Amino acid sequence: xxSIIIGTAGHIDHGKTSLIKALNGFDGDDLKExxxxxxxxxxxxxxxxxxxxxxxxxxxxxxxxxxxTMISGAFGFRICMFVVDINEGLKAQxxxxxxxxxxxxxxxxxLVLTKIDLCENIxxxxxxxxxxxxxxxxxILKIFPTSIYKQESINTLKTYLLNLTPKKSDEDCIFRxxxxxxxxxxxxxxxxxxxxxxxxISKNEKIYCLETQxxxxxxxxxxxxxxxDEISAYNRVALSLNSNYQDLKKGYIxxxxxxxKSFTNIDVVIFSKSIKHKSELExxxxxxxxxxxxxxIKEFEDKIYASLEFEKAxxxxxxxKFILLQNGRVKSGGVVLNPVSEPLKKEMKIKFLHLLEQQKxxxxxxxxxDIHKFGFGLLSSYQRFKVSHQQALKLAKDLSDIFVDExxxxxxxxxxxxxxxxFIQFIFSKNPNALxxxxxxxxxxxxxxxxxxxxxxxxxxxxxxxxxxxxxLKGQNFEKLKETNYCEIYEILKTEGIRxxxxxxxxxxxxxxxxxxxxxxxKLSKENKIIRLAHNIFIEKEALNSLMDEFxxxxxxQNLDVNFVKNHFNISRKYAIAYLEYLDKNFKQVTKVxxxxxxxx
Numbered sequence: 001x002x003s004i005i006i007g008t009a010g011h012i013d014h015g016k017t018s019l020i021k022a023l024n025g026f027d028g029d030d031l032k033e034x035x036x037x038x039x040x041x042x043x044x045x046x047x048x049x050x051x052x053x054x055x056x057x058x059x060x061x062x063x064x065x066x067x068x069t070m071i072s073g074a075f076g077f078r079i080c081m082f083v084v085d086i087n088e089g090l091k092a093q094x095x096x097x098x099x100x101x102x103x104x105x106x107x108x109x110x111l112v113l114t115k116i117d118l119c120e121n122i123x124x125x126x127x128x129x130x131x132x133x134x135x136x137x138x139x140i141l142k143i144f145p146t147s148i149y150k151q152e153s154i155n156t157l158k159t160y161l162l163n164l165t166p167k168k169s170d171e172d173c174i175f176r177x178x179x180x181x182x183x184x185x186x187x188x189x190x191x192x193x194x195x196x197x198x199x200x201i202s203k204n205e206k207i208y209c210l211e212t213q214x215x216x217x218x219x220x221x222x223x224x225x226x227x228x229d230e231i232s233a234y235n236r237v238a239l240s241l242n243s244n245y246q247d248l249k250k251g252y253i254x255x256x257x258x259x260x261k262s263f264t265n266i267d268v269v270i271f272s273k274s275i276k277h278k279s280e281l282e283x284x285x286x287x288x289x290x291x292x293x294x295x296x297i298k299e300f301e302d303k304i305y306a307s308l309e310f311e312k313a314x315x316x317x318x319x320x321k322f323i324l325l326q327n328g329r330v331k332s333g334g335v336v337l338n339p340v341s342e343p344l345k346k347e348m349k350i351k352f353l354h355l356l357e358q359q360k361x362x363x364x365x366x367x368x369x370d371i372h373k374f375g376f377g378l379l380s381s382y383q384r385f386k387v388s389h390q391q392a393l394k395l396a397k398d399l400s401d402i403f404v405d406e407x408x409x410x411x412x413x414x415x416x417x418x419x420x421x422x423f424i425q426f427i428f429s430k431n432p433n434a435l436x437x438x439x440x441x442x443x444x445x446x447x448x449x450x451x452x453x454x455x456x457x458x459x460x461x462x463x464x465x466x467x468x469x470x471x472x473l474k475g476q477n478f479e480k481l482k483e484t485n486y487c488e489i490y491e492i493l494k495t496e497g498i499r500x501x502x503x504x505x506x507x508x509x510x511x512x513x514x515x516x517x518x519x520x521x522x523k524l525s526k527e528n529k530i531i532r533l534a535h536n537i538f539i540e541k542e543a544l545n546s547l548m549d550e551f552x553x554x555x556x557x558q559n560l561d562v563n564f565v566k567n568h569f570n571i572s573r574k575y576a577i578a579y580l581e582y583l584d585k586n587f588k589q590v591t592k593v594x595x596x597x598x599x600x601x
Contacts, residue, residue: 076195103333434511
């Protein structure tokens with residue numbers, strides 16, 4: 001079965017809900033208040049089925065005070081049934097709804113003219129309406145003059161709807177789902193509903209809530225009361241979740257873990273010039289609404305580039321559409337260009353946003369390659385550019401003068417290789433006996449991945465030799481180098497006594513890779529020249545024996561605890577704890593009472 005999500009839009013009392021009822025028998029106005037006031041207040045969801053075709057309807061309210069509810073529903077539209085009372089034509093909410101559809105990129109409209117049974121000049125009124133609609137960026141698929149009292153007109157519309165061909169969803173899209181309703185059912189648990197506009201989801205799959213930062217299991221999936229094992233966009237979907245009902249709220253986003261991060265500042269294009277710098281507006285996307293402060297970057301003839309500052313961090317995606325409200329009315333709308341924090345000078349920011357707006361992703365990559373001296377990552381490529389890691393890597397490989405680390409998903413400008421070469425030369429200038437590896441260099445140059453460092457090291461064969469996974473100065477005897485470093489480490493530990501440097505810091509000082517450094521420490525330990533007290537505390541044996549002698553001498557007149565040892569010997573708390581624990585394990589004449597060590601009598 002394939003589905004199409006069709007929404008309604010139009011002025012209040014132009015017949016949207018009555019039209020849905022005529023099509024499928026569903027009366028969306030089921031609230032007491034809706035029946036009393038004879039208006040739609042909430043979104044209503046229903047469907048129309050025929051064999052392998054399912055039409056999902058989202059019926060939105062037309063009242064001016066319910067515009068936020070209309071916007072929430074419109075984010076799920078694939079096609080809109082734009083409903084106009086042929087006797088009244090376009091009214092205030094008709095126009096506001098058209099603006100919203102424009103901003104959200106819902107261009108395909110089925111124009112439904114209602115109440116034709118009350119109209120004497122159908123053709124004339126229709127032509128006036130079509131002339132007015134030419135002002136808007138819409139594509140009218142077909143026009144249907146209808147009356148709920150003329151069943152033939154309803155049947156004609158129904159037949160057309162059931163023969164529509166759905167747009168295929170992008171299979172590379174990541175599952176992302178805005179919750180628009182949440183409730184709990186006895187014996188079932190937490191249920192959420194929403195429009196699945198991106199990706200797919202399967203029963204028993206683990207998903208992630210961005211707001212709560214918790215994993216959730218999908219226990220069941222329903223599409224209009226039918227359970228399914230898997231569902232793809234575009235569909236109205238209800239999910240049964242193993243989550244506490246109280247943990248979730250309308251507007252929360254469910255997705256796959258690891259693809260989205262939240263930011264309080266993003267960059268956008270707004271299709272208006274009437275927005276003032278530092279104005280505060282209400283930002284609406286999906287079923288989420290939040291206050292935002294607008295900082296204008298550059299004004300154009302019919303749009304502005306701006307940075308938005310949110311009161312709370314949001315996880316948005318490149319090319320997300322949004323609506324801006326002021327005092328409850330539509331002020332403007334726009335598109336998210338840069339959903340992550342990217343500090344750039346103004347002119348560079350404008351160039352960057354222009355490339356993003358044009359969706360010239362390969363040129364965006366060229367731009368990032370040039371401005372990020374130490375490389376840029378592709379790990380967030382889906383959120384930033386709406387492309388998968390595989391697509392991002394493919395694009396990156398087309399860049400010139402770059403190194404692409406496919407494993408770490410990093411792209412490096414080859415100009416930065418000189419930085420690594422100079423750093424390697426600096427290590428050997430400090431210690432000609434250094435033994436280095438790609439891993440040890442990347443640990444110290446945190447911006448450089450191990451694969452990039454390996455790539456650079458291989459290019460330095462004119463000055464470096466390679467053996468057993470490490471590089472050293474050309475012409476050196478490898479076995480002698482290992483022995484030299486062994487002796488130097490031992491001498492350092494002897495000199496430092498009870499305040500020994502941690503191994504990793506010692507490796508950095510001597511320019512040793514961790515593997516060879518660890519082998520030296522293991523050898524010294526095996527030979528009983530040094531004693532390991534903790535993960536990164538190794539002390540020369542004679543220094544430890546001398547310290548224990550001092551402890552036993554002090555215990556004749558003084559109880560020992562961590563604070564006393566720390567202050568008396570001028571060592572850190574970490575060392576004091578390690579030495580006292582060694583005392584506890586190896587000297588039976590000492591006992592521990594509470595946190596104090598005392599001599600037994």
